Amino acid sequence: MSTKVLHVLYNDDDVLMEAVHKTRSAHHHIEEIYTPFPVHGLDKAMGLAPTRLAICAFLYGLCGLSFGTWMINYMMISDWPQDIGGKPSFTFIQNMPSFVPIMFELTVFFAAHLMVLTFYMRSKLWPFKKAENPDVRTTDDHFLMEVSVKDNEEEMISFFKETGAVEIKVIDKQ
Incomplete structure (x- = not known):
């Protein structure tokens, strides 16, 4: 049809x-x-629903924070505790200030990379996909x-x- x-x-x-x-x-x-180019306010003018990508970014960041916490606890406390600079690794809480940068970086890493994948899947942009542009003048x-x-x-x-x-x-x- x-x-x-x-x-x-x-x-x-x-x-x-x-x-x-x-x-x-x-x-x-x-x-x-x-x-x-992006036109500010066009989505509201069209009546489109607000995006939920921010919720995904938050959840992905939580996944990264959880993974980072688990990884640091396993590596530095459980598996191979080390006395670095006279600071013994007895518990995670005692050493947490030194672990914060690693947890932060893994939070950002997970959120950024998983958001890129989510954007591509949501937009249906696959590798080697043919462009769906109906008129080439819309790129100019x-x-x-x-x-x-x-x-x-x-x-x-x-x-x-x-x-x-x-x-x-x-x-x-x-």
């Missing part, structure tokens, strides 16, 4: 933002927006809004011309 979408091109981000507001108030469904200086068409194609084209669109194309998606 093929569905039709409109590819509406703009050449200014302020015009795009105003067009998004008008499109949402007219109850048209915006599939996706392609921009050459144009903004593309992809809007689904129900059965009012001509009405939508005239609506988007009024919003300041530079170019409008009707595309059949498979």
